[in-house]
Each structure stands twice: as C-alpha cells, then as structure tokens.
Amino acid sequence: MITARYHREIPQRYRLEAGKCAKCGYVAFPPRLVCPKCKTKKFKTINLKDEGKILTYTIIRVGPDKFSKETPYAIGIVEVSDGVRLTTQIADVDVEKLKIGQKVKLVFRKIQDDGKAGIHMYGYKAVLV
Amino acid sequence: MRDVVVIGAGMTKFGELWDKSIKDIFVEAALRAIEDAGVKQIDSMYVGAMSSGLFVGQEHLGAVMADYLGVTPIPATHVESACASGGVSFRQAFLEVASGASDIVMAGGVEKMTDGADVTEALATAADQEYEVYQGVTFPGLYAMIAHAHMKEFGTTRKQLAAVAVKNHRNGSKNPNAQFRSEITIDQVLNATMVADPFGLLDCSPVSDGAAAVIVASMDVAKKLKKKPIKVLASAQASDTIALHSRPGITTLGSVVNAAKKAYKMAGLKPSDIDLCEVHDCFTIAEVVVSEDLGFFKKGEGGKAAEKGLTAIGGKIPINTSGGLKSKGHPVGATGIAQIIELYEQLNGKAGDRQVKGARIGMAQNMGGSGASCVIHILESGK
Numbered sequence: 001m002i003t004a005r006y007h008r009e010i011p012q013r014y015r016l017e018a019g020k021c022a023k024c025g026y027v028a029f030p031p032r033l034v035c036p037k038c039k040t041k042k043f044k045t046i047n048l049k050d051e052g053k054i055l056t057y058t059i060i061r062v063g064p065d066k067f068s069k070e071t072p073y074a075i076g077i078v079e080v081s082d083g084v085r086l087t088t089q090i091a092d093v094d095v096e097k098l099k100i101g102q103k104v105k106l107v108f109r110k111i112q113d114d115g116k117a118g119i120h121m122y123g124y125k126a127v128l129v
Numbered sequence: 130m131r132d133v134v135v136i137g138a139g140m141t142k143f144g145e146l147w148d149k150s151i152k153d154i155f156v157e158a159a160l161r162a163i164e165d166a167g168v169k170q171i172d173s174m175y176v177g178a179m180s181s182g183l184f185v186g187q188e189h190l191g192a193v194m195a196d197y198l199g200v201t202p203i204p205a206t207h208v209e210s211a212c213a214s215g216g217v218s219f220r221q222a223f224l225e226v227a228s229g230a231s232d233i234v235m236a237g238g239v240e241k242m243t244d245g246a247d248v249t250e251a252l253a254t255a256a257d258q259e260y261e262v263y264q265g266v267t268f269p270g271l272y273a274m275i276a277h278a279h280m281k282e283f284g285t286t287r288k289q290l291a292a293v294a295v296k297n298h299r300n301g302s303k304n305p306n307a308q309f310r311s312e313i314t315i316d317q318v319l320n321a322t323m324v325a326d327p328f329g330l331l332d333c334s335p336v337s338d339g340a341a342a343v344i345v346a347s348m349d350v351a352k353k354l355k356k357k358p359i360k361v362l363a364s365a366q367a368s369d370t371i372a373l374h375s376r377p378g379i380t381t382l383g384s385v386v387n388a389a390k391k392a393y394k395m396a397g398l399k400p401s402d403i404d405l406c407e408v409h410d411c412f413t414i415a416e417v418v419v420s421e422d423l424g425f426f427k428k429g430e431g432g433k434a435a436e437k438g439l440t441a442i443g444g445k446i447p448i449n450t451s452g453g454l455k456s457k458g459h460p461v462g463a464t465g466i467a468q469i470i471e472l473y474e475q476l477n478g479k480a481g482d483r484q485v486k487g488a489r490i491g492m493a494q495n496m497g498g499s500g501a502s503c504v505i506h507i508l509e510s511g512k
Contacts, residue, residue, distance in 0.1 A: 009259055030260060038372075056281070056379055058273035059326040060265065064249045067265040075266050077274055077374045085374040087261045100281045111264065123263070 001114050006121055013123035014108065016050065018084060019043035021077045051129070052080035059095045066112055074098055078126050080106070083095040091125040104129045130225040133477035134358040137166025137506065138470040141320035143458030144308040144338035151185050151241035151340075152197045158340035158463075159198050159237055166344035167354055172231035173204040177218030178462035179211050179497075183251040185244045194237070211255035211497030212411060214238060215341065216467025216504035217367075222345045223364045223506075232350050237342035238467070240460035248336050252461070253500040257372040261376040269333055269412060271373050272498040273325040274425060276414035277381040280327065282429065289325050289432030290413035294331050294455055296441050297410060301452020301481040306467075308337050310457030332413040334453075339460035342466040358511035359476050362398070362490070366504040373499040379423035380429075383501035385422040385496065393424075393506040398490065400424035403507070405475055405485045406446060406492040407468035408455040416440075419494055420448060423505075442485060450483045465495035469506065476510035 011017040012030045019031030022042040026035050027112070029048060034041050047122075057076030060067070074090040090098060091109060104126035111123045139161020141154045149157075155176065163171065174195060182188045188207070195205035196303050210217040215238030222236035242248055253262045256271060279285045295315055301307035313331060321329035351358050367387035370376055376383060393399060400423060408423070410416035417431035425446045426434045434440060440448040451457050451471035454464060471493035474480045480488075496503040 009263075056274040056278040058270045058277060059323075060267060060270050061323045061325060062249070062267070062269070063265060064253060064262075064267060065247050066250070070265070073265060074263060075270055075274075077379065087264050087266055087372065087374045089264055100277065121263075 001118070001121065003119060006119065015126065016048035016106065017044055018048050020046045027082050027084050029086060037066055048084055049081040050080045052104055052106070054090065054098070054100055054102045054104060055079050055085065056100055057090060076126065078104055078106070089125045090127070092127050103129050131229060133226045133345050133361045134348055134351045135343050135361065135469065135473050136346045136351050136354060136356045137162045137168070137344035138342070138473045139165055140306055140341035140467055140470055141251050141339050142306045143337045143460055143467070145243050146338040147243065149338070151181060151187065151239060152193065154241065154330060154338060154340040155194050155237060155239040156197050158239070158342045159194070159235060162235065162342035162344050165460055168233055168344060171200060171203065171233050171235045171344065171483050173225060174200065174235040174237065175206050175208050175218040175221045177208045177214035177465060178240055179209060179214050180251050180254060180461070181241070183254065184246045185241050187270040189260065189459065190239070210502045210504070212409065213464040213465060213495045213497035213502040213504050215467070216493065216495030217465070217502070218467055219343065219466060219506060220364045220366060220504055221244035223361050226345050226347055233344060233346045235342055235344055236466060237340065239340040239466055241338050242336045242460060243338050259374050263489070267325060269325040269328050270415055272412035273328050275379055275418060275499070276412070278310060278366040279414060279418065282380050283432070285417065285432035287319060288315060289307070289436045290327070290332055290417065291315045292435040293410065293413040294318050296435065297449050297453040297455040299432050300442065300450050300483055301456025304452045304457055307452045307456050309456045328412060334455050334459040337458035337460040339458055339467070341462045341463045341470055343466060343469050343473065358396045359473055360509050360511055361506060362509045363392040363505070363507040365395060366502070367391070369463045369501050371498065371501045372455045380418065382418055382422050382496070382500035382503065384500050385419055385494065388505045389423050390501040392507055396507045398507065402490055403492045404488040404490050405450055406448050406449060406494065407471050408448055408453070408494045409464070409496045410449055410455050411459060416448065416453065423492070423494060442483060447485050450480065450485060465493070465504065468493035468495055468509070476508060
C-alpha cells in the first residue's frame with residue numbers, strides 16, 4: 001500500500017476519529033462529507049468510545065495471502081457504546097470460545113505488513129474485557 | 130417503455146477451463162446466443178465482469194469482446210457491479226431496448242478466475258477496502274457473520290444451511306453446464322474443511338471460469354422471428370451500504386428487500402405468483418436470507434423451509450433449479466446472465482430433467498458484495 005493511502009486513515013485507525021452530524025447527531029465512522037440520514041454537510045469531529053460488544057463474528061480459517069500465516073483468527077462486527085458498528089479482528093482469545101454478546105475493548109495493534117520491504121500497518125483490534 | 134423479450138441464449142460450461150482464455154469463452158457464449166436467437170446482427174452489447182483487471186489484467190472488455198466477436202463498430206460497454214455485474218448487464222440491455230434506442234441488444238457476462246490471481250483478495254475488492262478488508266475479512270467471512278447472526282436470532286442450524294448445498298448439487302447434477310455434477314450429502318457438508326465458521330468448504334460457491342450471453346429484443350423483432358416470447362415483466366435494482374457493519378440489521382439484506390418491492394410492483398405480482406426463482410447463493414446462508422427477503426418465507430424461516438424441501442423442484446417454490454452458484458459454478462460476472470438463461474430454458478420448457486412443470490413466471494435475483502447491490506428480474510413465458 002502506498003504510504004499516502006495508509007497515512008490518510010491514521011486519524012480513524014489510531015484514534016477512532018468519527019464525524020458527528022451537526023444537525024441530526026448521526027455518527028459517521030469513518031467521517032463522511034454528507035450525512036446519509038439528513039443530508040447535512042456539517043460535522044463535528046469526535047472520538048469513538050473504545051468499549052463495545054460483539055454483534056456477530058466468524059473465525060477465518062482460510063485467509064487472503066496477506067493474512068494466511070495468522071489463521072485461524074477471529075473477526076467480528078462490534079458495536080461501540082456510541083452505537084457505531086465496525087469490523088475488527090478479535091485478538092488474544094481462544095477463538096473456539098467466542099460468543100455473540102461478549103463485551104470488548106478496542107486496542108491499538110499491528111494489523112498487517114506491506115510485503116517484505118513495505119511499511120507496518122496499525123489500527124484497532126478488539127480484546128475481551 | 131415498450132415490451133422487451135429474450136430471444137436467444139448461450140453459455141459455456143462452467144468450471145476450470147484451463148485451455149481457454151477470457152476472450153475464447155466470451156465469444157463462444159456470444160456466438161451460441163446469436164445463433165440461438167437467429168439474428169444476423171446486434172445493435173449494441175454489454176459485457177458484465179467483476180474484475181477482469183485483477184483476474185487477468187485486462188480491462189476495456191466491451192471493446193475487447195466486440196473486436197473478437199467481429200461486431201465492431203457497434204457500441205460495446207463493460208458493466209461492473211461486483212457479483213451483480215451480469216444482472217446489471219442484462220438490465221442495461223433491457224433498458225436500451227425498452228427505451229426504443231435499440232431493437233436487438235446482447236447482454237453478456239464473463240469471468241476468468243483461474244488464471245493465477247489471488248482470488249480471495251480480488252473478490253474482497255467488492256467490500257470496503259479500508260474498513261473491512263484491511264482488517265483481514267474475506268467474503269466467506271462476511272457471509273459467515275451474517276450466518277452466525279441468523280443462527281443466534283432465529284435458531285437456524287448448520288444442518289439447515291447444508292440442506293441448501295445438498296439441494297443445489299442435486300439440481301446441478303441434472304445441468305450439463307454445471308461445474309459440479311455430483312450429488313453430496315448433509316454429512317459431507319457438515320464434515321468438510323472449515324473455511325470461515327460456520328461455513329465449511331461445501332457451504333461456499335466455487336472459483337470458476339465461464340461466460341454467458343442472452344439476446345434481448347423488442348416484441349416486434351420477436352414476432353418477425355416467430356419466437357415464443359419470453360417477456361421481461363420487471364427489472365429492478367437497489368443499493369445499500371458497502372460495509373456490512375453499517376446496516377441496521379445483519380440478518381436482512383436491504384437491497385434485496387428494496388429491489389424485490391420494486392420488481393413485484395413493476396410486474397404487478399406477489400411472491401406466490403412466482404413459479405421458480407434463481408437466487409444468488411454465493412454461500413448457503415445467502416439463499417436462506419434471500420428466500421426470506423424476497424417474501425417466499427417469513428423472516429427467520431428460510432433455513433427450515435430448505436430443510437423441509439420447500440425449495441426443491443416440486444416444492445412450494447423451486448429455488449436454483451440450475452444448481453445455483455454452489456453447483457453450477459460462480460464465474461462472477463457471468464452468474465447474473467446464467468440465471469436468466471436458466472429462466473429462459475425453464476420458461477421454454479427445455480430444462481430437461483430439472484424442468485419445473487408448467488413454469489410460466491420466473492425470477493432471478495443477483496447481488497454484489499455482501500448485498501450492497503441487488504438486481505432482480507421477472508420473466509414470463511408468453512403464448
């Protein structure tokens with residue numbers, strides 16, 4: 001991945017920055033230019049809360065080439081307490097024991113490497129609380 | 130809008146077609162469709178393909194295929210809507226004829242997936258690159274998350290999901306163009322190598338090469354050719370958020386609900402009027418969820434319906450008589466057109482051992498990504 005493309009997403013991946021619609025309060029993660037609910041174009045930057053729960057999950061046994069050395073790994077849709085949902089790996093867990101509804105916290109982790117000579121890429125993963 | 134009818138169809142066998150290129154397979158399907166229609170020329174053509182750029186390093190497929198089919202200088206356009214590319218290609222051809230801009234148009238679709246690309250990565254480009262794929266999710270993984278949520282909410286079981294795969298293989302065993310013509314058992318599905326829990330390998334559609342094409346024309350053209358008119362009663366399309374996590378519900382596909390609503394309205398029909406339906410069973414749960422969202426079964430009862438045989442040939446609503454994506458194969462861009470071809474054969478009474486008796490109205494539901502696109506067509510057999 002070209003560094004600029006990675007760099008653009010750092011506020012979201014490192015700090016969970018989202019856009020809160022100034023009119024209807026809809027929280028867009030990642031931020032958007034137009035509110036899908038009320039079409040307003042004015043947003044305030046907020047940081048998502050880092051606690052939430054697992055709405056659904058899967059255990060990836062066959063991964064894309066980039067993640068093939070990490071299988072099996074768990075990935076889920078997590079709803080954070082602001083009501084925002086995101087897709088994230090669920091780390092440091094016995095994947096066989098995961099359950100829908102478990103409480104998690106988002107933490108800062110390395111997500112992937114860009115080939116043999118490229119940059120390390122970071123972001124959020126969920127861990128059980 | 131004027132009436133539009135399907136007057137010809139042609140496809141390659143689906144499978145691992147090592148000795149043929151993407152051009153070879155598309156032209157093969159297109160020539161069969163033109164021959165079947167009995168037309169001397171077409172006014173324009175559409176080529177549905179999801180990602181020929183990643184799969185074979187070739188874009189600009191409209192011109193490529195017009196050139197190799199020997200039909201330049203007619204307008205030729207590549208249509209992309211992920212796994213719904215074929216269905217959207219058909220819709221473009223329908224709209225072009227319905228509007229009166231053209232009289233005879235080809236809608237084709239193709240994908241060549243076995244030429245060495247990282248297929249998992251290429252398919253994942255239909256999801257949100259920065260906020261789903263970046264985290265390591267795969268397409269089986271996205272639908273697996275839908276499956277887990279459906280199991281939790283409605284008590285759907287792995288065995289019910291397996292019933293979908295078993296039924297589709299039984300239908301596909303009767304389809305000479307299917308990639309897998311072998312029947313499978315519930316135990317084989319349940320004991321297959323796991324891909325993304327709760328899916329084993331046999332819950333997933335395969336990687337395939339293949340091409341399909343149909344010719345659509347105005348009713349006037351069909352009458353001159355003395356064709357039994359297979360009329361397009363409805364063409365409807367809807368979109369949804371690109372990321373699965375952005376939707377209010379994970380066990381319903383909003384694009385399917387919305388496209389279905391429009392399609393039923395356009396045709397003036399209700400779910401019980403449909404005699405057979407081809408649905409986008411990229412994974413077993415997809416057929417279950419879609420069979421509910423199209424209104425054939427109550428929300429949450431699609432799994433039970435599959436287990437009871439209500440979706441088998443001879444059941445309440447035969448689904449995927451062709452074998453579906455699971456058994457027939459899923460060369461992504463060709464899939465939506467191949468669904469139309471199954472309806473065309475069924476409505477002409479030429480589906481052989483898998484014929485639905487007295488089939489008069491057929492529906493095809495084709496979707497892209499984890500349901501961010503959905504396109505639905507309803508066809509009716511005339512007299």
